Amino acid sequence: MALPPNVSEEVFASALSEFAQAVGDEWVFSSDEDVALYRDSYSIYWDEPEERVASAAVAPANVEEVQQIVRVANRYGIPIYPISTGRNLTYGGAAPTLSGSVVVDLKRMNRVLEVDEDRHFALVEPGVSYFDLYNYIQERGLNVMLDVPDPGWGSPIGNSLDHGVGYTMSPYRDHFGSHCGMEFVTAEGEVVRTGNGAMPGSESWQDYRYGVGPMIDGLLAQSNFGIVTKMGFWLMPMPETFLTGTVTVPRYGDFDALVKEVSYLEDSFLTGMPSFGSPAARGGIGRQAPTQLAELMQDGWPSVERLEDFVSAQGRPAWSVELRFYGPEEVVRASWEAAKRRFGDRVAGASFEDGDFWRLPLPADELATNPRKAVLGVPALEIFATMARNPQTNEAPLEGHADLFAFLPRKAEAVHDAARMMSETYSEFGTPPAHHPFSTPINFYSRAFIVAAIVPTWRDAAKNAQSRALYSRLIDRCAENGWIVYRTNPAFQDQLVSKLSFNNNALLRFEEKLKDGIDPKGIISPGRYGIWPASMRSGRA
Amino acid sequence: MRVTIVMAALAVLATAAFAQDSPSADNGKVVFDKWCTPCHGAVAPPEMPFGGDGLPGTSALGVKYRGELPAVLEERTDLAPEFIETVVRGGLFGMPITRKTEVSESELEDVIAYLTRNNN
Ligand SMILES: Cc1cc2nc3c(=O)[nH]c(=O)nc-3n(C[C@H](O)[C@H](O)[C@H](O)COP(=O)(O)OP(=O)(O)OC[C@H]3O[C@@H](n4cnc5c(N)ncnc54)[C@H](O)[C@@H]3O)c2cc1C
Numbered sequence: 001m002a003l004p005p006n007v008s009e010e011v012f013a014s015a016l017s018e019f020a021q022a023v024g025d026e027w028v029f030s031s032d033e034d035v036a037l038y039r040d041s042y043s044i045y046w047d048e049p050e051e052r053v054a055s056a057a058v059a060p061a062n063v064e065e066v067q068q069i070v071r072v073a074n075r076y077g078i079p080i081y082p083i084s085t086g087r088n089l090t091y092g093g094a095a096p097t098l099s100g101s102v103v104v105d106l107k108r109m110n111r112v113l114e115v116d117e118d119r120h121f122a123l124v125e126p127g128v129s130y131f132d133l134y135n136y137i138q139e140r141g142l143n144v145m146l147d148v149p150d151p152g153w154g155s156p157i158g159n160s161l162d163h164g165v166g167y168t169m170s171p172y173r174d175h176f177g178s179h180c181g182m183e184f185v186t187a188e189g190e191v192v193r194t195g196n197g198a199m200p201g202s203e204s205w206q207d208y209r210y211g212v213g214p215m216i217d218g219l220l221a222q223s224n225f226g227i228v229t230k231m232g233f234w235l236m237p238m239p240e241t242f243l244t245g246t247v248t249v250p251r252y253g254d255f256d257a258l259v260k261e262v263s264y265l266e267d268s269f270l271t272g273m274p275s276f277g278s279p280a281a282r283g284g285i286g287r288q289a290p291t292q293l294a295e296l297m298q299d300g301w302p303s304v305e306r307l308e309d310f311v312s313a314q315g316r317p318a319w320s321v322e323l324r325f326y327g328p329e330e331v332v333r334a335s336w337e338a339a340k341r342r343f344g345d346r347v348a349g350a351s352f353e354d355g356d357f358w359r360l361p362l363p364a365d366e367l368a369t370n371p372r373k374a375v376l377g378v379p380a381l382e383i384f385a386t387m388a389r390n391p392q393t394n395e396a397p398l399e400g401h402a403d404l405f406a407f408l409p410r411k412a413e414a415v416h417d418a419a420r421m422m423s424e425t426y427s428e429f430g431t432p433p434a435h436h437p438f439s440t441p442i443n444f445y446s447r448a449f450i451v452a453a454i455v456p457t458w459r460d461a462a463k464n465a466q467s468r469a470l471y472s473r474l475i476d477r478c479a480e481n482g483w484i485v486y487r488t489n490p491a492f493q494d495q496l497v498s499k500l501s502f503n504n505n506a507l508l509r510f511e512e513k514l515k516d517g518i519d520p521k522g523i524i525s526p527g528r529y530g531i532w533p534a535s536m537r538s539g540r541a
Numbered sequence: 542m543r544v545t546i547v548m549a550a551l552a553v554l555a556t557a558a559f560a561q562d563s564p565s566a567d568n569g570k571v572v573f574d575k576w577c578t579p580c581h582g583a584v585a586p587p588e589m590p591f592g593g594d595g596l597p598g599t600s601a602l603g604v605k606y607r608g609e610l611p612a613v614l615e616e617r618t619d620l621a622p623e624f625i626e627t628v629v630r631g632g633l634f635g636m637p638i639t640r641k642t643e644v645s646e647s648e649l650e651d652v653i654a655y656l657t658r659n660n661n
Contacts (some may be wrong), residue, residue, distance in 0.1 A: 034641065037630060041637035059642050089637055107642035127642075133573075152579065381579035382586065383596035387635045389604045397601065397634045424644035 003030060004078050004100040012055070015076040019102070022068035027108070030056040036084070038103045040093030044457045044464050044471070046463045052095040054081070057103040063183070063191060063229045069104055069262055070227065071189040080104050081525050082227040084126035087151060090403045090489065091162060096141045096491040097527040098536075105228065113230065117142040121180060121206040121364050121383065123232045126157040127473045130379035138364075144235040145326075145360070145377040149173035152379025153506040162219045165376040169236060169272045170446035176221050176350030178234045180209040181421050184226035187519035192226070194410045206232035216350060222487070223511070225523035239326035242356030242376065245336045248279060248317035249347045252307040252437075255319050256412035257347045258520050262321055262416040263410050264342070266446045272324035273375070274443055277485075279316040281438030289448075293436045299421050307437050315517025316439070326377055338397075400457035402467065402491075406475050408441065408449045414483075417453035421477050429470045448456055475499070492525070497530030512537065553570045573615070576639065578649070581614040597635060597661025618660050622653045 003012055008466050020028045029035060038054040045051040060066045063281075073080045079101040086094030086105060096103055110127035115137060122133060130152045137144060138432035147166035158164075160175035181195045182523055192198075194217050197205040209215065219225045241468050254511045258276075265271045281293055296302055296310055311318045323339055325332035336354075362370060373380040406422075408414040419439035426433040434453065441449035455471045458464055468491065475492060478485050479499040488496050500507050511531050515522065522533020573581075577598070585595030594600050603612035611617055629649060632638045644652065 031642070033630075037638055037640040039638060041632040086640065087637075093637070094640065105640065105642050366583075368584045369586050371588060382596060384580060384635050385594060385600055388597040389634065390594065391604055394604055399634050418638065426627035536610075 001030070002035070002053055002070075002100050003054050004102065007076070007100075012078070012484045014058060015072055015078050015102075016321070018072040018076075019056075019069060023058055023060050023065050027059040027061070028056065029058070029316060037092045038096075038505065040089075040095040040489070042089050042093060042402070042457050043095065043402075044402050044468055044489065046457070046459045046464060048464070052092070052097060053099050054096055054103045057105050059105040059108050061108045063185065064107075064111075065105070066185045066227055066229055067191065069186055070187060070523070071113055073102065074131070074187060074521060077521055077523065078102055079523055079526050081528075082106060082126075084161070084228075085129050085153060085155040086158070087154045088158065088162060089151070090401055091487055092489040097491070097493065097525055098354040100320050101287075101526070103185055103420060104182055106229075109229065110284040112136045112166035113348060115140070115142050115235075116206070117144050117237075120144055120235045120237050121232050121368060122156070122218075122235055123181075123206055123230060124156055125230060126155060126228060128157070129153050129155050130159075134377075134379050135254040143238045143522055146235060147175065147178070147377055148374055148379045149175075150383035151381055152373055153381065156233050157228055160231065160233070161228060165444035166377075167444075168377055169269065170266060172234070172236050173273060173399045173444055173446065175233070176218075179206065179217070179231050180234055181205040181230075182217055182220065182228055183230040184224050184228045187524050188520070191229070206234075207539060219514070222526040222529045224531055225514065226524065236326070236377070239360055240328045241326075241332055241357065241359050243325045243329075243336060243357045244322055245325075245330040245339065246320050246322045246353045246355055247339070247343050248320040248353070249271060249343075249350050250311070250317050250349040252280075252304060252311050252318045254347050254349075255415070258319055258343075259410055259412050259415075261343055261346055262323075262443075265323065265339055266443070269323075269447050271339065272326055273446075274324070275322040276321045276442060276443075277322070277535055278438035279320050280311045280314045280318045281436065294432075297433070297436060301423070302437060317351070319440075336409070347390075361510075365523065373420070389391045399459050402455045402457050402471055404455060404471060404478075404488065405442075405444075405450045405486050406453075406474075407445070407453060407486050408483055410441075410447070410449050415439065415449055415451060417481065418478075421481060422451065422453050422474065425470065425477055427464065429473070429508075430468060431466075432452070445486075493528065494530050508539065546614070564650040564654035566651065566654040566658045568648070569651035569653070572644060572652050573655055575643050577614065577652070580636065583613045583615070614656060617656065620656050620660070622657060625649075625656055642655050 016028055016030055035054050035056060038057050043051050058069055060069055079098050081096030081101040082104040084106050106126035108127055109125040111125045112133055113123040113234055115122045124133060130148045134146055147168045149164050149166050160179055163505050164175045166173045181197045183191060183193045185191055195209040195211040196202040198211050220228055325335045340352045356517055367378055387398040387401060406418050408418055420434040423433040423435040439451060441451055444450060454509045455467050455472055457467055472495060475485055484494055497508060508530060515531050516534055526533050526536055547617060580598035581595055582596050589596050599612050629639045
């Protein structure tokens with residue numbers, strides 16, 4: 001049985017029995033078999049000594065029980081690690097940052113407290129998954145649309161606290177950015193409400209999020225300053241219709257103009273999440289560059305002239321972008337017309353193709369076979385098909401992956417540079433490059449481009465060592481280029497945070513001062529995103 | 542008359558006791574629909590925009606068994622209870638671990654009863 005660091009077996013046993021008094025025996029998990037359920041299924045250290053593993057888990061049913069758990073942990077100096085739905089796959093799963101922590105599994109706190117279809121918000125507890133919230137809305141026929149990440153079993157709270165993202169209009173895709181009001185329990189067991197929730201009897205907790213004074217909500221995300229027990233989220237009113245249209249531009253060099261125009265439309269709220277592609281290269285994101293591209297790249301990164309020739313030889317346009325419009329029919333059709341006019345004015349040879357047009361919400365039977373659930377705010381797990389066994393991967397489907405999203409300025413040049421850096425780094429490690437000159441960005445956050453690396457993880461130490469070396473090198477290379485990686489799993493959090501070193505790590509030092517004041521014993525999620533309690537802050541000035 | 546009432550009462554008691562003690566395939570179906578159907582369902586989108594095809598579990602098992610066994614888990618008649626438990630609690634390739642706060646021990650027994658209901 002794993003123990004928390006510097007805690008004796010006796011002390012741990014006493015703590016566990018006090019946890020049991022707080023939540024009931026049934027909800028303290030301490031057998032090896034039960035604790036193993038909190039392993040990160042996609043761990044990049046699977047079965048190695050560095051794999052992050054819990055010592056136990058405890059599952060409270062309400063805020064009072066969370067307070068009691070925190071007080072017990074504080075008294076005994078036991079590190080605890082809160083999770084909401086614990087499905088943070090690729091970014092650590094349900095496993096703690098510090099091995100030996102007790103996971104506080106909030107899955108049982110699963111009440112949807114309110115959904116207001118006139119003011120368009122939801123107030124939920126941590127264990128409420130996107131599936132749960134969606135079903136709640138469906139059962140009541142409420143006129144709102146969710147913005148969901150691909151996997152529907154995660155939660156608005158867990159996802160947003162790791163800065164997770166979705167697929168609809170820009171204000172909603174940023175899940176933390178669309179939250180309004182939270183309640184959390186401090187390391188001392190006190191309950192705090194932010195924003196207007198701090199005023200007893202406030203009627204606008206989910207309507208106005210600044211309250212009065214500093215907005216401290218940001219301290220609860222990618223950090224370890226408290227355990228969030230409630231959060232409000234702004235929702236989009238259910239749009240009457242959904243329409244898509246695809247713009248293609250003929251030449252490699254047209255990407256620049258395409259990007260600028262897409263940014264114009266996004267920042268004017270005239271389109272939902274744009275989706276870039278490359279017809280010439282047949283697709284954008286893939287585990288492996290298509291064969292002709294591999295040939296094209298044999299002698300290094302091709303010149304623009306060679307790329308233009310390649311495009312002409314393919315006889316297909318170099319780039320495409322699908323625009324997605326949400327709203328009344330008159331409006332979405334007009335938006336698409338306006339977009340066509342603007343692209344036509346700016347890129348010679350731009351062409352346009354109408355896509356889907358659906359009245360919303362789609363009936364359940366039509367949704368079941370609809371492959372575009374995420375852009376419609378409908379939770380699903382279909383994304384896992386991309387990594388599952390298929391005719392090509394028959395013998396070796398992925399066992400997991402560690403994602404690395406490089407955040408770039410919205411410039412054509414930055415996208416090509418990032419693709420090139422990733423392609424060269426993959427080659428250096430003998431991994432077939434997944435990136436190429438036609439790699440396209442993803443726009444989860446409307447103001448930044450993402451070029452993504454999906455690094456495989458395995459239940460095999462030798463293969464994981466290779467993946468780790470690649471992943472770690474990618475973090476370094478991103479930083480050398482000035483690109484932030486927005487999120488990572490515990491194995492790389494210290495490395496990633498070390499890149500935010502402006503003025504002798506002033507930001508981290510500030511966070512550490514807060515940590516020392518708010519959680520002096522450092523019991524909540526020690527080490528999460530590089531924030532260690534004073535006693536564990538070795539190796540840093 | 543009295544006999545019938547007593548019998549009915551006994552029957553109710555018996556069902557209650559039964560419900561507690563032995564796994565229920567009916568409830569197993571409910572749990573399966575919530576936790577497994579999104580990957581192992583029978584009704585799949587034709588193709589996914591990101592590549593990959595349809596539902597992850599169903600399409601993967603289609604490839605794995607090449608039609609020798611049904612791709613849809615609910616149509617299988619050969620699944621051993623221990624195997625189901627090992628996969629659900631330990632994960633298998635992209636299918637991750639399921640915790641007891643998600644699918645409890647008794648719910649997993651129900652799922653197993655459901656998936657093995659037609660076993661030979
Ligand atoms: C195939 C695939 C596709 C994915 N697609 C997406 C996607 O489209 N968008 C996306 O955002 N992610 C995506 N992910 C990543 C991840 O699975 C999701 O972000 C998922 O929602 C995170 O898990 P969760 O919601 O259960 O959060 P949790 O695991 O519950 O929480 C995440 C972390 O936040 C902290 N935390 C959670 N709850 C609390 C709390 N109450 N108080 C304090 N701290 C807390 C903890 O440190 C925890 O580890 C994908 C993963 C895979 C494998």
